[in-house]
Amino acid sequence: MAKTEATIVQYEKRLRQRQKELEQALASTVEQALSSTVTEAQDVADQAVAGYQKEMLFSQGTERNAQLRLVRAALARIAEGTYGDCVRCYRAIGVKRVEALPWTPYCIDCQELIEKGEAEPRASVA
Numbered sequence: 495m496a497k498t499e500a501t502i503v504q505y506e507k508r509l510r511q512r513q514k515e516l517e518q519a520l521a522s523t524v525e526q527a528l529s530s531t532v533t534e535a536q537d538v539a540d541q542a543v544a545g546y547q548k549e550m551l552f553s554q555g556t557e558r559n560a561q562l563r564l565v566r567a568a569l570a571r572i573a574e575g576t577y578g579d580c581v582r583c584y585r586a587i588g589v590k591r592v593e594a595l596p597w598t599p600y601c602i603d604c605q606e607l608i609e610k611g612e613a614e615p616r617a618s619v620a
């Protein structure tokens with residue numbers, strides 16, 4: 495992607511916004527999880543529902559945590575001046591990809607290799 499100051503500022507804004515959303519969502523997920531443990535389950539069916547809800551909240555939280563780490567890592571790359579480059583092969587990430595996923599650390603080629611298990615993800619961003 496073209497690394498003009500104006501585009502970087504735009505992405506930084508979007509990333510900071512996303513970071514805020516994720517932090518707020520995580521905070522409310524934790525609250526929900528805590529309040530659902532306080533509620534006493536009445537019978538086996540209620541217990542199953544409560545267990546399922548807790549599991550759902552947990553997996554949502556895990557997903558948001560993972561994305562929050564990616565967003566923070568992307569902001570760190572902006573600060574370093576390496577934003578927009580793939581952290582694995584160091585080539586520029588396609589502008590459409592950055593547009594759709596501003597927090598992505600990988601170009602499409604590396605992403606595919608990692609998903610297929612043919613390349614190791616970078617520990618610092620995974």
Ligand SMILES: [Zn+2]
Pocket residue numbers: 580581582583584585600601602603604605
């Ligand atoms: Zn790459």
